[in-house]
Amino acid sequence: MNPPSYLTNLPADILARAAKIRVAVFDVDGTMTDGRLWYAEDGRETKVFHVHDGLGLKQLMASGVLVAIISARISHPVALRAEELDIAHVYQGQNDKRACLLELLDALNLSPEQAAFIGDDLPDLPAMRISGLAVAVANAHPWVAEQAHWQTRLGGGQGAAREVCDLILHAQGKGAAERERWQ
Template sequence: MPNASYLADVPADVLARAAGIRLAVFDVDGTLTDGRLWYGEDGREAKVFHVHDGLGLKRLQANGVQVAIISARISHPVALRAEELEIAHVYQGQGDKRSCLLELLDALQLAPAQAAFVGDDLPDLPPMRIAGLAVAVANAHPWVAAQAHWQTRLGGGQGAAREACDLILLAQGRSVAEQERWR
């Protein structure tokens, strides 16, 4: 959405980075969710995902940008959400997210500059440091925000991933056509 207020003042260098993205990678807890861990009486975990983020991820895929999830934790709700969104690259239980990203880039024959990494906390710093576009969500730890190329205005689990998706599509000239499709 070219006139979206949260994208109106994106620096030119960030747009240039976003223009070359072919793989967008997302952390889960604190990025695709608000970071809170919910456990029921039976010990089962529950997570809440924002529908706007889901559509953003689908839009990236529809426009030729591959989507991946790299999470340090293992969670059945994440697997279910990824399946629902048809995300082929899902890596859970990854203590070394940087190595995981490098292996994925190698498998996809992409350069680090062609990847975006969206995260919120310290385990996300190593992959963010090699990604062509490092995005921190609004409620990211200050050390993470300080090293990001761009920071969303919304927090994790509250539409931040959608903002990152919209930024990439805007930079690649795909937002206007996409907006017209929904009129």
């Protein structure tokens, strides 16, 4: 089984960057979700996550790549989703995502080139700029997209996270084995 078409003919530098990734760090609103904020009548916040993203994140972790979340907002649905997916590194209420990323990398004994940061808007740029692989989702703000190393075809909350996971697995030579597992 061949890789998805969006993984064929990738530039060599993108594959080289993705091959080095040991931790994939995701923003949430606009990246793991479509960016809209939903509030119930009683003020409770709800979010919608895509199931394809969840499986991709689990596949990435099973392959030995850590997954982390760094979000400026604090949201109970994010904590629930992270728990459901067994994501251990969850940082909410982080206004300085670059500083948070550097602390995470220090704790994991990793270098910035071993990190991918996936975002969609201006608060993500400082963390993206120091990452070995900076990814903007399809619906990212244009200023973010133009500074990313790679941009997904799908938007946040619509499978973009899965595309990133597939890219990393493919670049690390683990994509074919993952596909075979489901035959």
